[in-house]
Every structure is written in C-alpha cells, then in structure tokens.
Amino acid sequence: MKRLIRLTVNDKNYEIAVKPNQTLADVIREEIGLTGTKKGCEMGECGTCTVLLDGKPVNSCLVLAVQADGGHVLTIEGLETDQGLHPIQQAFVEKGAIQCGFCTSGMILSAKSLLDQNPEADEQEIRAAISGNLCRCTGYQKIVEAIQSVKDQGSVS
Amino acid sequence: MTEYDVINTRAPRLDAPDKATGRARYIDDMRMPGMLFGALLQSPLPHASILNVDTSKARNLPGVKSVVTAKDAGMTRYGVSPARYDESIFSRRKVRYVGDEIAAVAAVDLETAMEAVSLIKVDYEELPAVFTSEEALAEGAPVIHTGFPRNLCAEVHQEFGDVEAAFKGCDLIRTDTFKNKRQDAAFLEPNGCLADYDHSGHLTLYTSTQVPHYVQRTVAMVLGLPIGKVRVVKPYVGGGFGPKAGTNPMELAACLLSMKTGRPVKMNYDREQVFLFSRARHQFTHVLSTGVKKDGTLMALKNECYLEGGAYASFGIATVYYAGSLLGGPYKLPNMKYDGYRVYTNKPACGAQRGHGGVAARAAWEQQLDVIAEELGMDPIELRLKNMMSAGDVTCNDLNMSSLGMKECIKAVQGGSGWNEKRGNMPTGKGIGMACGFFVSGAGYPIYRSDTYHATVTVKLSEDGGTAHVYTGSAEIGQGSDTTMAMIAAEALGVRLSDIAISSGDTEFGVDLGAYSSRQTLMTGQATKMAAENAKAQVLEVLSEVLEVPVEEMDVKKGRIVFKNGAPDFERIRVTYKKEHRGWGDQPTGDLTFREAARMAYLRKGTIVGTGKYKPGRLGGEYKGAAVGTSPAYGCSAQVVQVSVDMETGKVTVDRMTDAHDCGFAINRTSVEAQMEGSLSMGLGEAMFEEVKFDDKGRILNANLGEYKIPTALDMPPIDAIIVESNEPNGPFGAKEVGEGAIMPTIPAILNAVYNATGVRIWELPLTPERVYMALKRKKDGV
Numbered sequence: 001m002k003r004l005i006r007l008t009v010n011d012k013n014y015e016i017a018v019k020p021n022q023t024l025a026d027v028i029r030e031e032i033g034l035t036g037t038k039k040g041c042e043m044g045e046c047g048t049c050t051v052l053l054d055g056k057p058v059n060s061c062l063v064l065a066v067q068a069d070g071g072h073v074l075t076i077e078g079l080e081t082d083q084g085l086h087p088i089q090q091a092f093v094e095k096g097a098i099q100c101g102f103c104t105s106g107m108i109l110s111a112k113s114l115l116d117q118n119p120e121a122d123e124q125e126i127r128a129a130i131s132g133n134l135c136r137c138t139g140y141q142k143i144v145e146a147i148q149s150v151k152d153q154g155s156v157s
Numbered sequence: 158m159t160e161y162d163v164i165n166t167r168a169p170r171l172d173a174p175d176k177a178t179g180r181a182r183y184i185d186d187m188r189m190p191g192m193l194f195g196a197l198l199q200s201p202l203p204h205a206s207i208l209n210v211d212t213s214k215a216r217n218l219p220g221v222k223s224v225v226t227a228k229d230a231g232m233t234r235y236g237v238s239p240a241r242y243d244e245s246i247f248s249r250r251k252v253r254y255v256g257d258e259i260a261a262v263a264a265v266d267l268e269t270a271m272e273a274v275s276l277i278k279v280d281y282e283e284l285p286a287v288f289t290s291e292e293a294l295a296e297g298a299p300v301i302h303t304g305f306p307r308n309l310c311a312e313v314h315q316e317f318g319d320v321e322a323a324f325k326g327c328d329l330i331r332t333d334t335f336k337n338k339r340q341d342a343a344f345l346e347p348n349g350c351l352a353d354y355d356h357s358g359h360l361t362l363y364t365s366t367q368v369p370h371y372v373q374r375t376v377a378m379v380l381g382l383p384i385g386k387v388r389v390v391k392p393y394v395g396g397g398f399g400p401k402a403g404t405n406p407m408e409l410a411a412c413l414l415s416m417k418t419g420r421p422v423k424m425n426y427d428r429e430q431v432f433l434f435s436r437a438r439h440q441f442t443h444v445l446s447t448g449v450k451k452d453g454t455l456m457a458l459k460n461e462c463y464l465e466g467g468a469y470a471s472f473g474i475a476t477v478y479y480a481g482s483l484l485g486g487p488y489k490l491p492n493m494k495y496d497g498y499r500v501y502t503n504k505p506a507c508g509a510q511r512g513h514g515g516v517a518a519r520a521a522w523e524q525q526l527d528v529i530a531e532e533l534g535m536d537p538i539e540l541r542l543k544n545m546m547s548a549g550d551v552t553c554n555d556l557n558m559s560s561l562g563m564k565e566c567i568k569a570v571q572g573g574s575g576w577n578e579k580r581g582n583m584p585t586g587k588g589i590g591m592a593c594g595f596f597v598s599g600a601g602y603p604i605y606r607s608d609t610y611h612a613t614v615t616v617k618l619s620e621d622g623g624t625a626h627v628y629t630g631s632a633e634i635g636q637g638s639d640t641t642m643a644m645i646a647a648e649a650l651g652v653r654l655s656d657i658a659i660s661s662g663d664t665e666f667g668v669d670l671g672a673y674s675s676r677q678t679l680m681t682g683q684a685t686k687m688a689a690e691n692a693k694a695q696v697l698e699v700l701s702e703v704l705e706v707p708v709e710e711m712d713v714k715k716g717r718i719v720f721k722n723g724a725p726d727f728e729r730i731r732v733t734y735k736k737e738h739r740g741w742g743d744q745p746t747g748d749l750t751f752r753e754a755a756r757m758a759y760l761r762k763g764t765i766v767g768t769g770k771y772k773p774g775r776l777g778g779e780y781k782g783a784a785v786g787t788s789p790a791y792g793c794s795a796q797v798v799q800v801s802v803d804m805e806t807g808k809v810t811v812d813r814m815t816d817a818h819d820c821g822f823a824i825n826r827t828s829v830e831a832q833m834e835g836s837l838s839m840g841l842g843e844a845m846f847e848e849v850k851f852d853d854k855g856r857i858l859n860a861n862l863g864e865y866k867i868p869t870a871l872d873m874p875p876i877d878a879i880i881v882e883s884n885e886p887n888g889p890f891g892a893k894e895v896g897e898g899a900i901m902p903t904i905p906a907i908l909n910a911v912y913n914a915t916g917v918r919i920w921e922l923p924l925t926p927e928r929v930y931m932a933l934k935r936k937k938d939g940v
Contacts, residue, residue, distance in 0.1 A: 035186035036179015038395070040345045041428040045862040048345055076179035089177040093169050096827035099835065100635025101176030102345040102395030108177065127870040134862060136343055136396050137635050139838030140870040142831060142879075 005094075009034070010078030018065040023062035025049040028075060034104045036076040047070040047133035050106030051075050057113045059132075076105035079112070087150050088112055095146035099137035107133045111147045121151060162715055163647040163654050164890055167827045170640040172393070172633065172660065177828030181393045184349040184365045185425060192351070193222055195414050195424035196270035197352040197407060198260040198277050199433065200252035201505035203855030204286035204299065207259065207279060209249055213261060214276040218319070220269035223417040224277070226260045230413055233379045235881035236507070237371075237403045239472035239605050241310065243302055246379065246409045251284070253301050253468035255855045256433030260409035263422050267404035286503035286855055288464045290442065293500045301468060308464055308501040311474045313481060313782055315749030317553040318492030320448075323457035331529050335445070335521030336849035336921045337904075339465070340438035341431075342510050343867045346395020348434065349425040351530060352411035360416065361388045363758050364408050367397040367632050368671030371604065373664045375404035376412055394634040398839070399509035401634070402673040407434075422817050432849065432860035436508030439476055440465040441497075441517035447525055454814045455544045457492035460469030460484055461520065463530040464499040466506070471508035473499045475604075475785055479514025482786030484522055486552040486564045487595045487793055487796050488544040493553050503855050509673065510898040511839055512596060520844075520922070521907030523592035528918065536580070537909065538571055541593055548883065552908045555778030559790055560893065562883035563593060566795035568815035569879045574797035579634075580913070588914025591797045594901020598894035600887070601678025601776040601787030609772070611676070612684040616646055616692045621738070624754030625650055625692065627659040630669030631681040635830040636896055642685045644824050645889055649689035652751055653714025675894035678824060679790060682889035683771040692767025695749070699758040702729065718749040730757055773887075792898035794818040798906040799874075802914045809911055811841055815877040816902075821885035821893035830878040833886030833899040837876055840903025842868045846923045 001048045002017040009032055009069035012039040016031050017047055027156050028037045028051065037060060038048035044062040060073075068139050079086040085093065088111050121129065126147050127140070135143065175181040203869055212224045227249035247259050260277050264270035285300070287293040293308040301308050324330055351362035360382060366372050370391040376383040394401065407424050414422040426434060446459040462480045466473045481495030512519075530540040546552070548561045549829060570591065571577065579589045603609055615628040627646045633639040643657040650657075669681055693713055700718065701708045704725045712719040727749045734753045745753055758765050777787035799813040816833050823829040843940040846866045850858040859865045884891035904922070912918050917932040 024803065029186075031624060034179065035182070038346070039185065039860050040182070040395075043428065043861055044344055076177075080178050081375040085174065085177060089174075092177050093173040096167070096170065096173075096831050098170065098173045098176045099637065099831055100345065100396040101172065101181050102183065102635075105178050106802065123411050127873075131871045134343075134345060134867060134868060134869065136345055136398070136839070137835045138831060139834035139836075139841075139868075139876055140873045141834040141876045144829075144870065 005066055005068055006058055006072060007068060009073045014119055020066060023061050024063040024065050024068045028060060028073065029066040033076050035070060038102055040107060042101065047106045050109050050133060052109055052113055057087050057099050057110050074109065079108065083150060087153065088147065091146040091150045095149060097138065097142040097146035103133055103135040107135065107143060115151060119151060123148065153154045161648055163644050165688060165822065168640065168644060168654055168710050168825060170637055170828065171643055172639060177448055177738065183346055183393045183395055183435045184351065184363060185655050187392065188362060189341060189351065189353060189421040192421040192423055193263040193418060194267040194270050195214040195261055195263045195411050195422045196267065196274045197410060198274045200255060200257040200259060202252060202281055202283055203255050204284040204301070205252050205281040206284060207248060207252065209280040210259060210355065211278040212260060215273040218269065218273045218276060220265040221262060221273045223263045223414050224260060224273065225410065225417060227411055235375050235379050236406065236470055237472045238470060238474040241474055242411040244469050246406050246413065256505055257468065258406045261414060262417055262754045263414040267292065278394065281542055282750055287501055287850060288504060288855055290465045290500040292898040293502045305501060309498060310501045311477050311499045312469050313477050313495060314495040315481060315780060315782065316494040319383050320457045320459050320476040320492045320494040320718055323492040324448045328451035329457050329529060329532060330448040331525055332444065333521065333525050333920060335443045335517065336632045337441050337517040337520065338922055339440045339507065340510060340847050341435065341849050341865055342400045342437045343862065344396030347426045347431050348401065348407065350408045350411050351397065351421060351423045352415040352817055353421040354415040354904050356421065358388050360412055361390060362408060362412055363390045365394050365401060365404040366391050366557060367673055369630055369632060369662055369664050370668055370670055372404045372408060372899045376409060379409055380412055380416070389664045391632055394632070396885045397634040397672060398511045399513060399673065402509055402671065403436060405434055411558050420761060428862065429860040432857050435467065435505035436471050438510040439507040441480060443518035443521040445517055445521050445525055447529060451533060452707065453540045453543050455488050455490050458484060458490055460495045462497045462518065465501045465502055466496070467502055467504045467506035468491060471506040473507065475507065476514040478785035479783045480518050482554055483515035483737055484518050485554055486556055487546050487558065487561060487593060489546050489550065491553055497549055504851060511836065512897045513674065515596065516900060519594045519901045520904035523902065524887065524908045524918065527909045527912065537591055538576065542567060543871045554786065555783060556786055556791065558744065559887055560821055560883040560885040561791065561793060562881040563795065565881045566793060566819055567593065567816035569881060570795045570797045570815045573879055574815040575815065575876050576797055579749055586802050586914055587804070588910040588912065589797060589799045590906050590909025590910060590913050591795065592902035592905035593793070594898060594903060595791045595793035596787035596894060596898035597674055597786065598679040598790040598792055598888065599788055600674040601773050601789065602784045603670055603923055608853045610668055610770045612669045612681040614681065614684040614769045615667060617690040618692055618759065618765040620759050621851035622759065623656065623754040625652060625657050627657060627685060628666040629661045629663055629681055629685065630670035631677050632662050635654060636672065636832060637825060638672065638681065641678055641824045641828065642681060645682050645685045646689040648682050649652045649686045649736055650693050656716060674895040675792070678892050679888045680771050682854050682892060684769040686889045687769030688767045691769060692765055695767065696755050696758040699761045700754045703757055713751050716751050718754055719752060724749065724825055785868060790821065790885045792818065792820055792894035794899045794902050796902035796906040798910045800907065800910040802929065804915065804933060807926040809845065809924050809929055811874045811907060816899055817879040817881050818895055818899045819881040819883050820895040821878050821888045822882050824890065824892050826880060827896050829880055832895040833878040834876050834896065836899035838868050838873055838874050840900040841907065844904040844907045844922060846925065
C-alpha cells in the first residue's frame with residue numbers, strides 16, 4: 001500500500017506515492033531521478049548516500065521515505081547555482097580531491113554541513129565530520145585540504 | 158630541460174566537475190526502456206554436490222521473464238589465465254564456496270527477481286570442505302577441482318644463481334615467517350552491469366569494469382558470439398583496485414538473460430556479494446631467509462610462499478609468480494630462490510589487488526632487512542643505499558631497471574621526514590620506520606598469449622579543426638587516466654587541454670588491455686602520444702603543400718603554428734576559414750592557428766585521423782614464468798612512517814607518512830600525488846585492521862563495511878607526497894607508473910616504526926591492539 005508524501009528536494013516540491021519500505025535514497029534516485037546520491041552499502045556504513053535532511057547529514061539509505069515526509073532535502077545536485085559550482089565543489093575540483101567520485105557527493109554534503117555550523121573548523125574537526133564518509137581512493141589528504149581551503153577563503157554560502 | 162605547455166602541471170581533472178555535481182553517470186545510474194532486473198542464486202554451502210535444481214516455481218511466478226541455470230548456459234570454461242580456465246557461469250554438479258552461482262533470474266523488478274531466486278529449490282549433498290592452505294594440502298584432503306590433487310592450483314620453482322652456495326659464504330642468515338590476511342578491495346561502488354542484446358544480434362554490455370577488452374573476449378567466448386558482435390562499455394567506475402580486472406559471473410548471466418529475453422537486463426552485486434565475489438588480496442604465508450656479509454652486502458634470498466587462494470584460480474597463476482618475481486629488486490641481489498604454492502580452498506576466490514602479489518612479500522622482506530641492519534649495527538637507510546640498484550641495472554631474475562630514482566626517493570624521505578633528527582631520539586611508544594619498494598609499469602605481456610598491441614589509440618580532428626577527439630579503450634576507474642591521456646594528446650599535438658575531447662572505456666574505440674598492473678600511463682600514453690603526433694604530421698604535411706614551407710620548419714604550440722623561419726603569407730587560409738564560418742564567434746586572429754591548418758587538411762584529405770599503437774619489445778629472461786614481473790619500466794617508492802603505540806593497550810596510531818615516488822615524469826602532478834596518497838591509505842588499512850574473517854562453515858563474518866574496517870579520515874595521518882622524476886626512456890615524455898608502487902613500502906614502514914617504538918617485531922597482520930598487546934606482554938614476560 002503506497003502512501004503519499006511531500007518532500008522538498010533542492011527547493012523543489014514533490015508529492016510522491018511511496019512504498020512503506022522504500023528508502024529516501026531510492027526515492028531520490030528512482031522516483032525523483034537524482035542519481036548523484038550513491039548507494040555503496042545500503043547499511044549506513046559507507047556514507048555515499050549522504051544528503052542533508054532539514055540541514056543535517058543523514059545516510060539516506062537508512063531513512064525511510066515516509067519518515068522524511070514534509071522534510072527539506074538537499075542533494076548534491078542542489079549545490080550548484082547560476083553563479084556556478086558551490087565553493088566546496090570548486091575546491092574539490094581544483095585540489096584534486098576527486099578520484100573515482102563515488103564518495104564525492106556525500107563527502108561534499110558532509111563538508112557543507114560542517115562548515116555551515118562551524119566555519120572555523122580545524123583539521124581534526126574536518127576529519128571527524130567526514131569520518132562517516134568512506135573513501136578508498138584518496139587517503140583523504142586532498143579532501144581535507146580542499147575543505148580547509150574553502151574555510152580559509154571564508155566563502156561558504 | 159624541455160619546456161612543456163600542458164603536461165607536468167596541476168591541471169584539474171576533466172571528470173571532476175561532473176563528479177562534484179552528481180552528473181557523472183555510473184552503472185547503477187543507467188536505465189533503459191523495458192529493462193528487466195536480474196538476481197543470482199548463490200550457494201549457501203562451501204562444498205557440495207548438486208543433486209537437483211528445480212526452477213519450476215520460480216518460472217511460474219508472475220513477472221518472471223527468464224530463469225537460467227547451467228543447462229541453459231552450457232559449461233564453457235573461462236577464467237583469467239587461459240592456463241587455468243576453471244570457472245563456468247553456473248555450477249552444474251557441484252559448488253565450491255559459499256557464493257558459487259547456480260542460477261539467475263530476470264524479472265520485471267528486483268523484488269520479483271529476488272523472490273523467484275528464493276523459490277528455486279536445490280538439493281545438495283554436502284561435501285567435506287577445506288578452509289586453510291594446511292587443510293587443503295593435507296594428505297587425503299577433499300579435492301575441490303578434479304585433476305588438482307592436494308588442491309595445488311599452481312606451483313612455481315625458480316632459482317637464480319646458487320642460494321645454498323651463497324649462504325655458505327654469508328656472515329648472517331636470518332629466517333622469518335610472515336603472514337598477511339585476506340583483504341577486500343572495498344571499492345565504494347559495488348559491481349553492476351546492464352546487458353542489452355538487440356534484434357540484429359549485437360550484444361552491448363555496460364559494466365563497472367577495469368578491463369573492457371578482456372570482458373569482451375570472455376563474453377564472446379563463453380556465450381559463443383563473434384567478438385565483433387560484442388561491445389563492452391565502461392561508464393564511470395567507482396574504484397576497482399584489482400577485483401574488477403576480470404569478468405564476473407554476473408556480467409555473463411546478465412548477457413545470457415538479455416539474449417534469452419530480448420530485453421535489457423540490469424544486475425548489481427550488493428555489498429555482501431562484492432565480498433563473496435572477492436578476487437582481492439590473497440592470504441600469503443612467506444618464509445624468507447636472507448643472507449648477508451657483515452658489511453651489509455646482500456648475498457642471497459630464499460623465499461617460500463603459500464597462497465590461500467579460494468575456490469577458483471582467477472589471477473592466482475600470475476599472483477603466485479609475482480610473489481616471487483617482485484622481490485630481489487630494487488637491490489643488487491645475486492642469488493634468489495623461490496618456491497611458491499597457490500592452493501585452492503572452499504572460500505571465495507582471491508585475485509589481484511593493488512600491488513598484485515608483491516605487497517605481503519615486500520612487507521616481510523623489508524622488515525627482515527631492518528632486523529638484519531640492526532643485527533649488523535647499521536642504519537636501515539645505510540643498508541638499503543649500500544645495496545641499491547642504479548638505472549640500467551638488471552635484477553637476477555632479468556628485470557631491467559631502465560630508470561630508477563630509488564636513491565633520490567630515499568634521500569627525499571630522509572630529509573622530508575626529519576629521519577636523522579628523530580631516529581633514536583624518540584621516547585618509548587613513539588617510533589619511526591622506513592622501507593622501499595618497486596612495481597611494474599604495465600605487465601610486459603597480455604594475460605592471454607598473443608602478439609596483440611597493448612593499446613591502440615585514435616585521435617580524430619573535428620571538421621572545423623577546433624577539437625581533437627581522443628578515442629581509447631583504456632579504463633578511467635578513478636585514477637585519472639582520461640585526464641592523463643588528454644594532457645599527453647594536447648602536448649603532443651601542440652594544442653590547449655581545452656581543445657581535447659576524450660572518449661574511453663569502450664571496446665569500439667580500439668584495443669586496450671585496461672586498468673591493471675599500472676599500465677595505462679606508460680602504454681596507453683605511448684599510443685596516445687603517437688596518435689596525436691600522427692594527426693599533427695598529417696596537418697603539417699598539408700600545410701606544407703599549401704604554404705610551400707618545409708614541414709621541418711613548422712611546429713604547433715599552444716594551438717598556433719610556429720614557423721621557425723618566420724611566418725609566410727597565410728591570408729588565403731584565413732580568408733577561407735572565415736568565409737566558411739561566417740556568423741560564428743571566435744574567429745581566428747593573429748598567428749595562424751592549428752584550427753585553420755586542421756580545417757585546411759580536412760578540405761584536402763577528408764577527416765584527419767591519427768592512429769597510435771603500443772606494445773613492449775621482447776622483455777625478460779628465458780626461464781619458465783619469466784614473463785611475470787617483466788615491464789618496460791619500474792616505478793619505485795621510499796617511505797618513512799611515524800607511529801605512536803600505547804604500551805598499555807597495544808593500540809597503534811600512525812602519526813605521519815612521508816612518501817617519495819619515482820614516477821619517471823609526472824604528466825599531472827596532482828594526480829601523481831593522489832595515487833601515492835591512495836596507495837598509502839590502502840596499505841595502512843591492510844597493516845592496521847583489514848581482514849576478511851570466516852566462520853567454520855566458510856561463511857564470511859564481516860561482509861560489510863562496518864565490520865570490515867577500511868581507513869576513515871580519522872585513521873589517516875597527514876601525508877607528505879614527494880614526486881621524484883627519473884625520466885624513463887621507455888615512457889611517454891619519460892613517464893612510468895605511480896598507481897601501485899607506492900603501496901609497497903607502506904606496511905613494512907609501519908612495522909619497522911612499531912618496532913622502533915616498542916622493541917617488538919610483529920610478523921602477522923593486521924596490527925590489532927590485541928596482537929600488539931600480546932607481543933608487548935611476551936616481551937615483558939621474557940617469553
């Protein structure tokens with residue numbers, strides 16, 4: 001039995017009929033068609049499905065879509081504006097923080113959540129904030145450098 | 158020093174903006190109209206005879222479109238090495254590990270496909286199983302593959318020089334036994350595929366692979382299709398590290414299901430299935446004996462190795478050779494003996510993983526070298542420098558170090574880490590250690606015996622001359638090869654990076670053996686350079702005719718034609734170009750542009766297509782197995798690691814890592830560092846906590862990323878990555894590998910640092926607090 005839910009995703013309103021066992025990750029990917037949110041484990045362990053739900057990072061594979069009813073979701077596709085890439089996206093591109101790219105969406109959203117709350121975050125706080133986002137390619141070095149560079153520019157919006 | 162315009166810079170990767178915005182498309186992001194979803198039935202038992210498979214209930218479930226078993230698939234054998242084709246898509250008479258494939262279903266949605274799988278009834282007769290090398294090799298052990306008594310999948314026996322004679326002249330012989338654990342590659346993107354068989358008999362397989370070429374061949378062979386009717390396309394891939402360097406049964410099942418149904422079929426491994434498919438690092442047990450003179454001169458190495466390999470050979474034949482051939486160098490070692498045994502067990506098959514075959518061997522040996530240095534009263538760096546090879550040296554097993562910046566790497570990490578100040582001046586519980594290593598820049602020979610080119614590349618100029626399109630079958634799997642090839646093409650052609658487009662990872666674009674053995678920068682890079690130079694030569698030839706200027710007096714730089722003896726009158730070309738592009742913006746001004754020259758070439762000759770190809774010349778010695786370990790070039794690394802060890806609990810923390818890697822010449826400096834940093838991270842994981850664990854029924858206990866722990870951002874220390882460039886004569890612009898060599902020293906550098914901190918040597922991985930605590934306790938208790 002499907003249930004109608006309301007979601008605001010990247011400032012756009014949706015009314016979607018979802019199955020009670022459907023995850024937010026699947027609704028974002030399959031019903032809304034935003035495939036930038038990845039699924040790496042479906043057990044809440046890898047962080048590739050991270051989105052911001054009402055401003056907070058969540059593993060969208062662990063959130064049932066019905067639980068998110070009425071919520072505001074920000075996915076990676078919602079960061080870019082008419083002015084171009086978000087400063088964190090730009091930093092990831094310029095600093096070489098992206099290799100295979102599969103962790104990138106979740107990583108950038110975790111970084112955004114951190115810098116929104118704590119624009120002065122130090123290296124250890126940055127590492128802690130992204131510790132739920134696994135990356136097998138980079139050793140995190142250039143990811144941490146990218147996030148630090150955004151902080152140093154003070155250009156988070 | 159040659160001046161370059163594009164290469165050796167920190168150009169941002171071409172794929173990065175799409176990956177930063179969620180636009181980049183991976184296999185699970187693909188959808189097709191009418192697409193079906195597939196699911197696999199896999200064995201719950203480690204070793205059993207299949208008495209009967211009843212699919213009738215599954216077939217009758219509404220929504221199910223096809224159910225296939227070995228009866229439909231046939232029993233064509235395949236694998237990685239033709240010498241050991243021991244797999245079939247589905248098991249017919251017996252299963253050999255928990256996860257062995259028995260059947261597959263295609264249905265209208267995944268839930269239906271999975272329900273149908275659960276309705277397939279299999280009658281098994283359980284057989285005794287073996288899970289360790291010792292059990293498998295024991296007299297009377299159950300045989301997993303007919304024709305392989307004692308479950309010996311492959312054995313290697315090699316001797317170079319005379320080890321026993323050399324030992325007699327040694328002042329010190331040290332013997333140690335070392336064990337690593339099964340590792341999982343733990344790439345973030347689970348394997349997936351989408352097969353699409355059309356009515357004209359063409360099969361297209363989109364798949365998350367490192368090796369489109371090998372997958373194409375295997376699919377064609379197993380399904381009985383002409384190779385020209387099989388196309389393999391790789392979308393963006395979320396990491397590979399080795400296990401995606403072969404064909405998996407899911408890919409073959411999806412192809413078969415698409416052929417049966419005439420509809421596209423999508424299949425994915427879930428995370429547990431990624432662990433079950435495995436094909437990652439073997440469990441190695443090395444017994445090493447090294448003999449030296451008292452001045453530290455290395456004389457002889459005896460290496461005995463057992464590889465617990467799981468139910469199928471996969472890459473194992475190559476692995477068992479690599480576990481021997483990648484020792485010796487980069488040191489001047491005159492005598493070396495190797496006895497390697499790769500053993501079948503009833504566990505998932507092991508295969509290749511970053512640093513293929515060489516990582517455990519290197520960890521064991523570089524720690525042993527430290528022990529030897531201490532016993533001789535030498536500094537570990539002094540011992541290594543004393544024995545280090547130089548460029549042009551050849552190892553006793555015939556590997557030619559055509560370039561070798563190893564000494565420069567050692568000096569760079571010695572200075573960069575503050576080794577001289579820190580070593581010996583740190584408190585108990587703090588330590589610093591170092592190690593070295595090297596790796597191939599591409600396997601010298603293809604996996605199947607062939608005179609095939611290893612890479613063919615095409616550079617096609619657009620009709621307006623403005624864009625050069627690079628077509629290559631090489632595989633961008635995250636390492637940055639697309640950007641590397643684009644930079645090489647831009648430099649060789651003489652245009653800006655923004656003038657290059659690249660399409661890759663498609664078997665229609667030419668032959669490329671793919672992303673394994675760190676081969677693409679050197680091999681695909683050589684073919685790319687040649688293709689771009691070929692296209693440039695064609696343009697300059699036409700230009701020479703039109704302007705009556707000898708070709709030798711012209712060159713292309715930054716998208717402009719450079720005339721060595723002053724520019725001739727090219728007004729006619731410019732006027733023609735402008736007339737043809739009336740209404741366009743961006744009309745050429747100033748010096749003659751490559752765009753105008755390329756357009757002129759098109760008008761004279763039709764589409765300008767430059768082609769390039771690469772295969773190494775004859776490499777290596779004449780002995781059996783001499784091919785494995787050969788390469789046109791070798792990258793090398795030195796590393797220094799600093800650790801803290803909690804002397805009460807045994808908990809190890811890595812505080813800092815300094816790595817210097819000789820990549821020959823850095824095409825993209827940021828990407829070279831990125832490969833070094835990623836290698837160190839994977840090595841740190843294997844050293845510190847990674848281990849695939851099993852229960853006594855052959856079931857994986859930690860087939861998930863929570864209990865199988867890979868490094869998080871909190872586990873990784875800051876890394877100093879130092880690039881060393883030795884100008885490799887066989888590489889494009891002097892470039893060679895960086896993708897795997899940098900992992901070689903990581904584990905032993907950590908082990909040596911732990912010893913320096915604690916005074917205990919650990920000869921078994923991973924360095925769990927329990928293992929370190931017990932070692933500390935034994936030392937304290939004087940055991």
